[in-house]
Amino acid sequence: MLLATFGGYAFTVGFFAFFSVLLALLGESPVEAMFWAVLSSFLIYTLVAIWAAATPRPWITSAIIVGGGAAMIGVAPILAAQLGQ
Numbered sequence: 001m002l003l004a005t006f007g008g009y010a011f012t013v014g015f016f017a018f019f020s021v022l023l024a025l026l027g028e029s030p031v032e033a034m035f036w037a038v039l040s041s042f043l044i045y046t047l048v049a050i051w052a053a054a055t056p057r058p059w060i061t062s063a064i065i066v067g068g069g070a071a072m073i074g075v076a077p078i079l080a081a082q083l084g085q
Helices: 002-025 030-054 058-083
Strands: none
Touching: 002 030, 002 058, 030 058
16 A cells, blocks of 8 residues: 555656656646646546556566656656756
């Protein structure tokens, strides 16, 4: 259950950061990019938490969730730097 709660939160934070910057790069206004990222984050958190709670292989799932969240958090500032140019 800890993976579902905290891992889902970490993955969702990474998704939010990455998706909002990606939408802004694709031409959305920053406000609309944040709006869509917030709305979709509710769905992402729910799906990741259900997946983490129901998985038969928790070690693989935890590696995917934590690694994916860390990767998105790491890529988001790099993409955000492209917005300033």
